[in-house]
Amino acid sequence: MALLLPVNIFVLIKQVPDQSAKAGINADGTIDRAKAKRMLNPFDRYALEAALHTKRTYGGTVTAITMGPPPAVEILYEAIAHGADRAILLSDRRLAASDTLATAFALFNTVRYAGAFDLVFCGLQTTDGDTAQVGPQLAERLQVPQITYCEWFELEDRNITARRVVEGGAQTIRCPLPAVVTVANSYQRLAYKTLRGVQRVQQLQRDEAERQKVIQTVNLDDIQADPVRCGLKGSPTIVAATEKVGEIGGRCVILQGKPVESLVSELVRSAALKDMVKS
Numbered sequence: 001m002a003l004l005l006p007v008n009i010f011v012l013i014k015q016v017p018d019q020s021a022k023a024g025i026n027a028d029g030t031i032d033r034a035k036a037k038r039m040l041n042p043f044d045r046y047a048l049e050a051a052l053h054t055k056r057t058y059g060g061t062v063t064a065i066t067m068g069p070p071p072a073v074e075i076l077y078e079a080i081a082h083g084a085d086r087a088i089l090l091s092d093r094r095l096a097a098s099d100t101l102a103t104a105f106a107l108f109n110t111v112r113y114a115g116a117f118d119l120v121f122c123g124l125q126t127t128d129g130d131t132a133q134v135g136p137q138l139a140e141r142l143q144v145p146q147i148t149y150c151e152w153f154e155l156e157d158r159n160i161t162a163r164r165v166v167e168g169g170a171q172t173i174r175c176p177l178p179a180v181v182t183v184a185n186s187y188q189r190l191a192y193k194t195l196r197g198v199q200r201v202q203q204l205q206r207d208e209a210e211r212q213k214v215i216q217t218v219n220l221d222d223i224q225a226d227p228v229r230c231g232l233k234g235s236p237t238i239v240a241a242t243e244k245v246g247e248i249g250g251r252c253v254i255l256q257g258k259p260v261e262s263l264v265s266e267l268v269r270s271a272a273l274k275d276m277v278k279s
Contacts, residue, residue: 006059007118007119008061008115008116009117009118009119010062010064010120011047011079012044012120012122013047013048013075013079014040014066014072014075015041015074016039016041017037017039017128018036018039043124044123046183046184047121047182048082048084049183050121050181051084052082052084052190053188054121061085061086062083063086063087064076064079064088065110065114072091077201077215078193080204080214081197081198081200082190082191082193082194082197094220094227094230097235100131101236102231102234104134105234108141109225110225113218113222113223113224116178119179119180120139120142120180121182121183124149124184135180136180138180139180142180145175145179146181147160147175149166149184150162150181150184151165151170155177158176159176160175
């Protein structure tokens with residue numbers, strides 16, 4: 001049986017605070033996202049490349065999906081500039097403070113709203129959460145096979161064969177489509193934006209009617225998601241406290257090529273100077 005083409009591909013991406021910029025902390029311990037610079041989650045760049053690679057290799061369409069406030073549309077434009085065909089922004093104030101359980105539930109309803117799919121690609125984790133839970137939870141809700149830590153894959157006869165990273169090596173597995181795949185950062189890097197993609201984004205930014213055809217903004221009512229199971233109400237996880245552990249910058253000194261006794265003395269001296277500065 002030949003692979004059914006075209007392949008309908010979804011990729012879930014997220015806008016996160018820029019790691020290279022300082023991000024403040026609100027009184028409740030959450031990140032002050034309004035003041036923080038924003039960027040596409042670095043792990044999602046690998047998922048986006050996996051989705052676009054599938055399109056280039058097997059044909060089909062790529063739909064980028066994100067959940068966030070209105071400014072999150074920025075990363076949807078970025079996905080389109082790289083080659084995504086359409087995008088969906090799930091934006092609703094009732095989603096604020098969603099933990100992984102509530103996020104997975106909201107995205108599950110968004111995927112169902114978006115239509116039939118063959119593959120859903122997700123980043124391994126996010127830099128502002130580091131839980132790696134949303135992809136697997138989504139697969140469980142969709143009741144489809146899941147492949148985690150994927151670093152290579154191919155499609156054949158409505159099946160996906162993938163190599164996944166495991167402790168001490170790699171594992172090759174095979175499962176039928178549809179499936180959810182979380183992509184490891186050992187996968188190939190995201191290719192450069194295309195000229196055609198950049199021009200398309202520029203056109204969408206000029207033409208509101210055309211933009212609404214390509215980038216759809218929906219809320220919880222549109223996707224028929226129970227608000228009680230979303231946002232803070234649907235989040236059993238409680239963050240007790242958030243602390244700053246340091247500032248960006250600092251100084252690094254590499255000590256090498258000297259006797260061990262000399263290196264130890266240098267380290268002790270540096271530590272003593274640091275304590276003096278603090279006091």
